[in-house]
Amino acid sequence: MSVTKAEVEAALERVALPDGKSLLAHDLVRALTVDGDKVRFVIEAPNADVARQMAPLRDAAEQVVRDLPGVGDVSVALTAHGPAAKAPSLKVGGHPKPQEGPMKPSGVKRILAIGSGKGGVGKSTVSSNLAVALAKAGRKVGLLDADIYGPSQPRMMGVNKRPASPDGKTIIPLQAHGVTLMSIGFMLEEGKAVVWRGPMLMGALQQMLGQVEWGELDVLLVDLPPGTGDVQLTLCTKSELSGAIVVSTPQDVALIDARKALDMFATLKTPVLGLIENMSMFVCPDCGSQHEIFGHGGVKAEAEKMGVPLLGSLPIDLETRLAGDSGTPVAAGEGPMAEAYARIAQGLIEGGMA
Numbered sequence: 001m002s003v004t005k006a007e008v009e010a011a012l013e014r015v016a017l018p019d020g021k022s023l024l025a026h027d028l029v030r031a032l033t034v035d036g037d038k039v040r041f042v043i044e045a046p047n048a049d050v051a052r053q054m055a056p057l058r059d060a061a062e063q064v065v066r067d068l069p070g071v072g073d074v075s076v077a078l079t080a081h082g083p084a085a086k087a088p089s090l091k092v093g094g095h096p097k098p099q100e101g102p103m104k105p106s107g108v109k110r111i112l113a114i115g116s117g118k119g120g121v122g123k124s125t126v127s128s129n130l131a132v133a134l135a136k137a138g139r140k141v142g143l144l145d146a147d148i149y150g151p152s153q154p155r156m157m158g159v160n161k162r163p164a165s166p167d168g169k170t171i172i173p174l175q176a177h178g179v180t181l182m183s184i185g186f187m188l189e190e191g192k193a194v195v196w197r198g199p200m201l202m203g204a205l206q207q208m209l210g211q212v213e214w215g216e217l218d219v220l221l222v223d224l225p226p227g228t229g230d231v232q233l234t235l236c237t238k239s240e241l242s243g244a245i246v247v248s249t250p251q252d253v254a255l256i257d258a259r260k261a262l263d264m265f266a267t268l269k270t271p272v273l274g275l276i277e278n279m280s281m282f283v284c285p286d287c288g289s290q291h292e293i294f295g296h297g298g299v300k301a302e303a304e305k306m307g308v309p310l311l312g313s314l315p316i317d318l319e320t321r322l323a324g325d326s327g328t329p330v331a332a333g334e335g336p337m338a339e340a341y342a343r344i345a346q347g348l349i350e351g352g353m354a
Contacts, residue, residue, distance in 0.1 A: 002034070002036055002037060002070050003034060003037070003039065003068050003069065003070035003071050004034065005032060005034045007068055008032065008034060008039055008041075008065055008068065009024060009029075009032070011064045011065050011067075011068055012024055012029060012061060012064065012065070013025075014064055015057065015060050015061045015064055017057065023043065023057070023061060028043050028044055028045065029041055029042070029043060029044075030042040030043075030044050030079075030164060030172055030174070030175070031164075031172045031173065031175075031213060031215065033215040033216060035107075035215075035216055036072075037070055037071055037072030037073060038072065038073045038074075038075075039065050039071055039073070039074050039075070040074075040075040040076075040215075041075075041076060041077075042076075042077045042078075042079055042164055042166075042172050043057070043058055043061060043076060043077070043078050043079070044079050044080070044164050045078065045079070045080045046080070047080050048080040050080070051078055051079065051080040054078060055078065058076050058078045061076055062074050062076045077164075077166050077172075079164040079165075079166050079172070096199065096202045096203040096206045096234070096238075097203075097206065099206075099238060102237070102238060102239055102240045102241075103209060103210055103238065103239055103240065104239060104240035105209060105210065105212070105214045105217075105220070106214075107214060107215055107216040107217060108142065108214050108217045108219075108220045109217065109218050109219065110218065110219045110220070110242040110243075110353070110354065111219075111220045111222060111239055111240065111241050111242055112219055112220070112221050112222065112241075112242055112243055112244065112245060112273070112353065112354065113222045113224055113232075113235055113236075113241055113243070113244040113245070113265075113270070114126065114127045114130070114221055114222065114223055114224060114244070114245045114247060115224040115226075115232065115244055115245070115246055115247070115261050115265070116224075116226050116246060116247045116248060116257070116258065116261060117226065117227070117228070117246075117248065117254070117256070117257025117258040117259065117260045117261040117262075118226050118227070118254060118257035118258075119150075119226040119227075120226075121226075121247055121248055121249045121254055121258075121278055121279070122247060122249070122278040122279060122314075123223065123224070123226065123247045123278075124145075124147065124152045124153065124156060124223050125156065125278075125320060125324050125329075126247050126276055126278060126314070127143065127153070127221055127223035128143065128153060128156045128157055128223075128324065128329045128331075129320070129329045129330060129331035129337075129341045130221065130331070130341060130344060130345060131143040131179045131221050131329075132177045132178065132179060132329045132331040132332050132341070133331040133338070133341040133342050133344065133345035134218075134219065134221075134345045134348070134349070134354055135177065135178035135179050136178065136331070136332070136342065136345075137342065137345050137346060137349060139218040139219060139345075139349065139354055140180075140215075140216055140217045140218045140219075141178070141179050141180070141217065141218065141219055141220075141221065141354075142173070142179065142180040142181070142182075142214050142217045142219070142220040142221065143157070143179050143180070143181050143182075143220075143221050143223065144182050144183075144208055144209070144212075144220060144221070144222045144223065145181075145182065145183030145184065145185060145223050146205055146208070146222050146223060146224050146225065146231050146235065147223055147224065147225040147226075147231075148184045148194055148196070148201055148204055148205070148225065148231065149194050149225060150225065151183045151184050151185030152185075153181065153183045153185065153223060154183050154185040154186060154190075155185075155190075155324075155325070155327060156324045156325075156327065156329060157176040157177060157179065157181055157327060157329065158176055158177075158326070158327020158328055159174050159176045159181060159186070159327070160186075160190070161174055161186065162186055162187065163182065163186055163187075163212075169211060170211060170213055171207070171208070171211050171212045171213065172212075172213055173212050173213065173214065174186065176327075177328070177329065177332050180214060180215065180217065182208050182212050182214075184204060184208070198229075198230040201230045201231055201234070202230055202231075202234040202238075205231055205234050205235060205238075206234070206238065209238075209239055218354065219353075219354040222235060226257075227257075227261075228260055228261060228264040232264060232268075233268070236265070236268035236269075236270045237268065241270050242271075242353070243270065243271045243272065243273040243353065244265045244270050244271070244272050244273065245272070245273055245274055245275070245276060245311065246258055246261050246262055246265075246272060246274075246275050246276070247275075247276045247278055248275065248276075248277065248278070248298075248299050248302075249277070249278055249279045249280075249294045249299075250277055250279070250280060250292075250294045250295040250296055250297060250298035250299055251294040251295045251298065252295075252298065254294070254298075255298050255299070255302055258275075258299070258302065259302070262302075262306060272306070272308050273308070273309070273311075273348075273351075273353050274303070274308050274309040274310065274311035275299050275302065275303045275306075275308060275309075275310055275311065276299070276310075276311050276312050276313075276314065276344065277297075277298070277299035277300060277310065277312070277313040277314065278314045279293070279294050279314070279315070279316045280292075280294075280296055280299075280313040280314055280315050280316075281293070281296055281313075281315045281316070282315060282316045283315055283317075285318070293316065299313070300313070309347075309351075311344050311347055311348070312340060312341075312343060312344040312347070314337070314340055314341075315337075317330070317337050319335065319337060320337050
């Protein structure tokens with residue numbers, strides 16, 4: 001019988017540092033994957049000096065996992081998390097490299113793009129919460145923040161670390177709320193602008209798809225930037241994209257741009273799996289009455305016109321905003337909004353899309 005991830009984590013709890021706390025208690029274990037009888041993970045030391053002293057600890061961690069029933073092969077990498085300047089010379093951006101054909105990371109079953117015609121419709125909020133909801137439903141989920149000019153997933157998912165890179169080429173993604181994460185925001189100081197031309201955007205996306213060790217995933221969600229530009233074109237033409245989800249608010253001015261996003265996906269022969277109406281209504285917390293601030297039902301009518309499913313309607317919600325700002329998506333907890341995202345996730349699962 002194959003070993004489980006929980007059994008591996010339980011074994012690693014027995015590997016203690018000098019202060020008596022385990023590797024997991026110190027949050028030093030990264031990119032733990034279990035594939036049949038093969039177990040792989042990274043031990044990330046706080047700096048290079050500590051890493052040099054942790055070789056015996058790495059050996060001990062490898063041995064306790066190797067001793068587990070059902071484990072045939074163990075691979076443990078020891079890296080150091082430190083200032084960006086001292087990290088391996090991993091450079092993100094630059095012109096894309098030639099490809100023989102569309103790529104899909106090894107181990108990733110499906111890639112779903114989440115797009116919008118315009119900014120401000122809550123696409124990134126939907127992306128993070130949908131990723132967490134799918135993870136809670138038992139799926140192995142990755143989230144790639146491809147909004148390179150305005151990466152918001154580091155804040156929304158509560159992660160502010162630079163990914164490890166053992167060799168300056170391979171990128172070890174981060175983990176949060178059961179989701180495997182990668183964002184250009186992890187590679188830059190918060191508030192630092194990305195001033196790149198199109199080819200550098202395309203090169204960065206190619207790197208984040210091809211050089212990241214995504215591991216075994218049922219679905220990789222890609223949070224696209226708004227609009228119909230270089231990143232969308234690169235993703236649709238250079239990767240094996242399974243489909244796209246379009247997020248819009250109900251009012252006409254948003255739907256005008258959402259239709260452009262739908263037309264773009266049609267032009268690039270990417271199937272649209274459904275639409276999500278965000279900010280569908282506001283429910284007054286004092287009296288419970290509903291207010292259709294941006295109108296209501298416009299996205300549903302557009303979905304019917306296009307012959308695609310309306311995957312869900314989400315209200316304007318203060319808790320959702322507070323949760324996103326605090327780094328714990330609302331879908332990670334309990335309540336009406338978590339249930340709403342759970343329903344959308346279940347619909348994607350039942351439809352074979354996730």
